[in-house]
Amino acid sequence: MDRILKSISFIFHPLFMPLAGVGFYFYISPRFTPGEIIYAKLISLAILTIILPVLIYFLLKTLGKIQTVYLRTTNERILPLALNCVIILIVMLRILVQSQFEELYFFFVGILISTITCLILAIFQFKASIHMIAISGLFMFFIALSIHFNININDILALMCIINGAIATSRLHVKAHTYIELIMGFFVGVLPQLILVNYWL
Template sequence: MNRLLKSISYVFHPLIMPIVGVMFYFSKSPRYIPIEIIQAKLISLSILTIVLPILLFFLLRTLGKVNTINLETTSERIVPLLLNCIVLLIILKRIVTPTQVIELYYFFVGILISTLTCLLLAIAKFKASIHMISVAGVFMFFLALSIHFSININGTLALMTIIIGAVATSRLHMKAHSPVELIIGFSIGFLPQLILVNYWL
């Protein structure tokens, strides 16, 4: 059980959740999008949201700015979150512009808002759960897509609810966060996506 709970935090790591949202969008969108464009965007986003942050982490660890990938202290979080904001701005400028895929554009705007909020809280010495931020944001995006495209994804939403509970349990078990930090993290991830729905739904 101990190994299972620990593995949940790695399987549903915040780095992979944005690309999960993008893949879900392309799998459910009724619009015709050439497969070449889908592949190009998936590769570009995978590099920018997964590969690049991992490389930056190793660079920061070499420089002594971070100790572990879990970013256990608020001071360790500041530089990685700031760099992530810059990466998200590049994505919004070059990869998912509003004229191309408006749903994904606002999805990443929501991620940027959540990341900026988490950064400000880290500066204020509060450690919101980034794991909860990511799963809550993706959950709200899935919910909005189900309404937007008029599709029944109740099974997916139920699975996401279980995943959210599993991630919260894992973080508590690992003593990585307090219940308050998990709740704040969920709110930071969920609310920006909910508010931005007004601009594309």
């Protein structure tokens, strides 16, 4: 059980959530998008939102700016979160522009707002759970997509509820966060996506 709980944090790492949201959008969207465009977007996103942050992590660790991948202190979080904001802006301006993929554009606007909020909290020495921010934001986006496209994905939403609980349990088990930090992370992830629904739903 200990290994399972620890592995959950890695399987559902925040770096994978934006790509998961985009992949799910293309999977359920009734709109036709050429396969080569979908492939190009997913590859571009994987490079920007997964590979690039990993490279930045190794660079920051080499420079002594961070100690571990877990970013245990609020001070260690500030620079990676700030750089992640830049990456998200690049995605919004170059990869998923509003005129082509409005739903995905606002999904990333929500991610940007959540990241900025998490950054501000870190500056004020509060460590909101980035895992909870990522999975709860994705959960809210899935709900909005089901309403937007008028499709029944209750089984997936139920699974997402279980995953939310599993991640919270995992973070508590490894003593990475307190209950308050997890609850704050949940709302920091959900609220921007919920508010932005007004602009595209």
